[in-house]
Amino acid sequence: VGQSGVDKSQLAMQLCVLAAADKGFGTIYIDTETNLRFLPRLHQIAQSRSPSNAQEVIENVILYNPSSTQELMTILNTRLEEDIIRQNSSMFPIRLIIIDSIAAPLLCERNAPQRSKIIFEMSQLLKRIADEWNLAVVVTNQIVSTNNVTVNSALGTSWYHCVTTRLLLQQQQVSVPMEGEASSHFSRIAKIQKSNIAGLKSVHFQITQIGICEIV
Numbered sequence: 001v002g003q004s005g006v007d008k009s010q011l012a013m014q015l016c017v018l019a020a021a022d023k024g025f026g027t028i029y030i031d032t033e034t035n036l037r038f039l040p041r042l043h044q045i046a047q048s049r050s051p052s053n054a055q056e057v058i059e060n061v062i063l064y065n066p067s068s069t070q071e072l073m074t075i076l077n078t079r080l081e082e083d084i085i086r087q088n089s090s091m092f093p094i095r096l097i098i099i100d101s102i103a104a105p106l107l108c109e110r111n112a113p114q115r116s117k118i119i120f121e122m123s124q125l126l127k128r129i130a131d132e133w134n135l136a137v138v139v140t141n142q143i144v145s146t147n148n149v150t151v152n153s154a155l156g157t158s159w160y161h162c163v164t165t166r167l168l169l170q171q172q173q174v175s176v177p178m179e180g181e182a183s184s185h186f187s188r189i190a191k192i193q194k195s196n197i198a199g200l201k202s203v204h205f206q207i208t209q210i211g212i213c214e215i216v
Contacts, residue, residue, distance in 0.1 A: 001140070001141040001142070001143060001153045001166060001167070001168055001169070002140075002142070002143055002168060002169035002170055003142070003143045003170065003171075004142065006169045006170060006171055006188070007169060007188065007207055007212065008100070008101070008140040008169055009038055009100055009140065010041075010207055010211060010212055011140075011169070011211075011212055012029070012098045012100045012138060012140055013038060013041060013042045013045055013211070014045055014211035014212055015027070015096060015098065015138060016029060016042065016057075016061050016096070016098065017042070017045045017046045017049050017050065017057055017211070018049070019095060019096045020046075020050075020056070020057040020060050020061070020092055021046070021049055021050035021053070021057050023095070024091070024092060025092060025093060025094070025095035025096060026060040026061070026062065026087050026090070026092035026093060026094045026095070026096075027060070027061045027062070027094065027095075027096040027097070027098060028061075028062045028064070028080060028083055028084075028094055028096070028097045028098070029061050029062065029063050029064070029098045029100070030064045030065075030066065030072065030075060030097070030098065030099045030100065031063065031064065031065050031100055032065070032066055032067075032072065032099065032100065032101055032102075032104040032105050033100065033101055033104045042058065042061070043058055044209065045209075045210060045211045046058055048209045048210040048211075049210050049211070060087075060090075060091075060092035062083050062087075062094075064079070066105065067105075068105055068108070069105045069106055069108065069109055069118060071105075072099075072105050072122075073118065073121075073122070076122060076125050076126070077125065080097065080129060081129065081133075084129075084133050084135075094133070094135060095133075095134070095135045095136065096135060096136050096137075096138065097126070097129070097130075097135060097136070097137045097138070098137075098138045098139070098140075099137075099138075099139045099140070100139075100140045101139070101140040101141055101142060102122075102139045102140065102141050102155065102159065103141050103142045103154035103155055106118065106119065106154075106155060107154060107155075115155075115158075116158045119155060119158045119159050119162065120158070120162070123159070123162035123163075126139075139163070141153050141154055141155065141159065142154040163194065164194075164195075164196060165192070165194060165195045165196070165197075165198075166192075166193045166194035166195070167190060167191070167192055167193070168190070168191045168193050169188070169189070169190050170188075170189055170191070171186045171187065171188055171189070172186065172187050172189055173186055173187075187204055188204065188205050188206060188207075189202055189203070189204055189205070190202065190203050190205055190212075203215075
């Protein structure tokens with residue numbers, strides 16, 4: 001979860017490449033925002049991390065681009081398990097599902113009770129698929145603000161309580177003392193905010209040609 005421009009999609013793309021290049025797993029990537037404009041960047045990460053089989057890595061990412069909540073639910077209800085079954089006997093069985101982002105179509109749903117109902121149905125469906133097919137589900141979400149003050153993740157508590165692990169990506173302004181005056185720059189930080197298996201830790205990171213890298 002994080003504000004716009006904080007590189008949530010960079011992390012999602014990197015996970016696709018790592019799943020295929022390091023583990024031999026395929027990915028279903030549901031892109032609700034960018035109309036697949038991320039493909040050149042996905043290819044760049046694959047080429048940088050796995051030059052010998054970059055094209056094979058890309059070909060084992062199944063892409064969807066729903067433009068509405070109804071289209072998204074149709075994909076989740078009918079297409080996901082069809083793809084998983086079809087790919088199960090392939091060289092890259094599906095073990096990762098990414099929705100980037102969950103908020104984009106749901107924020108267009110003006111009926112709050114209906115939106116909460118869809119969020120609950122979606123979370124239950126994704127959890128069932130994850131359990132039955134032994135795969136991971138990664139969902140990006142946005143931060144909403146009022147009067148430039150950060151309030152909460154975009155779908156509120158309805159979605160917050162549906163997730164088991166929550167990673168916050170953010171940019172913080174850091175002042176650097178210099179002779180005569182102080183200089184400042186923005187530092188990217190990833191924080192674990194919710195997890196059953198990991199402590200609440202944070203790391204500084206940067207974006208490189210190969211994706212997100214920790215600054216040590």
